[in-house]
Amino acid sequence: MKSYTLIAPAKINLHLEILGIRPDNYHELVMIMQTVDLADRVEVKSLSTDEIILHCGHPNVPLDETNLAYRAAQLMQQEFPEAVSEFGGVDITLHKRIPVAAGLAGGSGNAAAVLVGIDLLWELGLTQVDLQKLGARLGSDVPFCISGGTAIATGRGDAISPLPSLEGIYVVLGKYQSLEVSTPWAYTTYRHQFEHQYAQDLDSLADRSHPIHSGDLVRAIVAQDAVKIGKLLYNDLEKVVLPAYPLVSQLRAQFQRHANLGTMMSGSGPTVFSLASSREQAEVLYHQVRAAITDPDLELFVAQFCDRGVRVIKEGV
Numbered sequence: 001m002k003s004y005t006l007i008a009p010a011k012i013n014l015h016l017e018i019l020g021i022r023p024d025n026y027h028e029l030v031m032i033m034q035t036v037d038l039a040d041r042v043e044v045k046s047l048s049t050d051e052i053i054l055h056c057g058h059p060n061v062p063l064d065e066t067n068l069a070y071r072a073a074q075l076m077q078q079e080f081p082e083a084v085s086e087f088g089g090v091d092i093t094l095h096k097r098i099p100v101a102a103g104l105a106g107g108s109g110n111a112a113a114v115l116v117g118i119d120l121l122w123e124l125g126l127t128q129v130d131l132q133k134l135g136a137r138l139g140s141d142v143p144f145c146i147s148g149g150t151a152i153a154t155g156r157g158d159a160i161s162p163l164p165s166l167e168g169i170y171v172v173l174g175k176y177q178s179l180e181v182s183t184p185w186a187y188t189t190y191r192h193q194f195e196h197q198y199a200q201d202l203d204s205l206a207d208r209s210h211p212i213h214s215g216d217l218v219r220a221i222v223a224q225d226a227v228k229i230g231k232l233l234y235n236d237l238e239k240v241v242l243p244a245y246p247l248v249s250q251l252r253a254q255f256q257r258h259a260n261l262g263t264m265m266s267g268s269g270p271t272v273f274s275l276a277s278s279r280e281q282a283e284v285l286y287h288q289v290r291a292a293i294t295d296p297d298l299e300l301f302v303a304q305f306c307d308r309g310v311r312v313i314k315e316g317v
Helices: 068-079 081-087 106-121 128-136 142-147 183-197 202-213 216-222 226-231 238-244 246-258 279-292
Strands: 003-021 027-046 052-056 090-095 150-155 159-162 170-176 263-265 272-276 298-304 311-316
Touching: 003 106, 003 142, 003 170, 003 183, 003 202, 027 106, 027 170, 027 202, 027 216, 052 068, 068 081, 068 090, 068 106, 068 128, 090 106, 106 128, 106 142, 106 311, 128 142, 142 150, 142 159, 170 246, 170 279, 183 238, 216 226, 226 272, 238 246, 238 263, 246 263, 246 272, 246 279, 272 279, 279 298
Parallel strands: 052 090
Antiparallel strands: 003 027, 003 311, 027 090, 027 150, 027 298, 150 159, 170 272, 170 298, 263 272
16 A cells, blocks of 8 residues: 655744734734744555544544544545545554644644645645645644745734745753643633734734734844844743743743743743754753753753655655
8 A cells, every 4th residue: 555654843933923803703813933843753554445544652642533633634535535436545643752732733733744645645736735725624733834944824824924944043842741731722811811902803903914024023034043033032822821820931931041042932832942043052951951840741852943844754655
C-alpha cells in the first residue's frame, strides 16, 4: 500500500490581538504566527477498505472523530467520494512530540498533514490554496499549519498573508504536562471582561486590523531584527489566562527573568516561550529554567524558527 510520512511543525504566536466579534459570532483576530521545528511526525497509508483508522501512543490523544486528524480524513472522504472508491480508506499514525493541549497548534498541524498526505495518496493535485480552504472548515489554525513560515493571520485566523521568513532565531518552550487551558474558555472569558473595547462594526474591525500590516513588528520582521521582535511580542489572552492560572504566570516570570530576548504565552496557553538569538543562548536559558523549577511535570523544549509548514519526508509503497 502507498504511504507518506510528513512533518507537522508547531506554531507560536508573536502577536495575538482580539479586535471584536464577527457576524458569524467568531472573534475577529489579527495575529503574527511562526512555525518552529518542534514537530510531530504523521504517517498516512492507503487501506483496501474505506475505513479511517487512527493510531497514536499518547494517552491523551483521542482516536475518533473528536480528533482533528480523523476529521480531516472524514472531510476528504466527503469531498472526494470517487477517490475513496478508487484508492480506499486511510490509516493514520501520529507520533507526538508537540505537547498536547498546549496552544501550539499540534492538533491543527496533524490535521493539516492528513490533508496534504491524502491529497498525495489519492493523486488529487490540490493546490495549497485548495488545501487551506478545506483546512479552514476544520479549524482556524489549520490553513496556517499547511503553509507555515512567518505570516499575518486575520479573520478567524484563517486568512493568511505570508511575511519574510525569520532566520537564526531560537525559542525555548515550557509547559506543565498536567496543565491544560481551554481555548473556548479563554476567548469567552476575554469577551466577558473586555467586550466593551471591541470594534462595533465591520469598518471598525478593518480599521483596527490594518495597522499590524505596516506596524513595528512587521518592520522588525522584514529587518530580521530579533531584539526588536522580542520587545514587541503581544498576546491579549495573557490578560485572562495569567490571573487564572498561577503556574503559567510563575513560569512566564521565570522565563522573563533569564530571557535573552522576549517572553510570552503562546495562543491560549498554557505554553510559555522565550526567544533567543542563538542555540547556545537558548540552551543556557533552558538550563536556567530547569534549575529554577525542578518540578518533573514541567516539559522544556529548545526549537528553531522554520520557514515552512507541513512537508513530506518519506514516500513508500
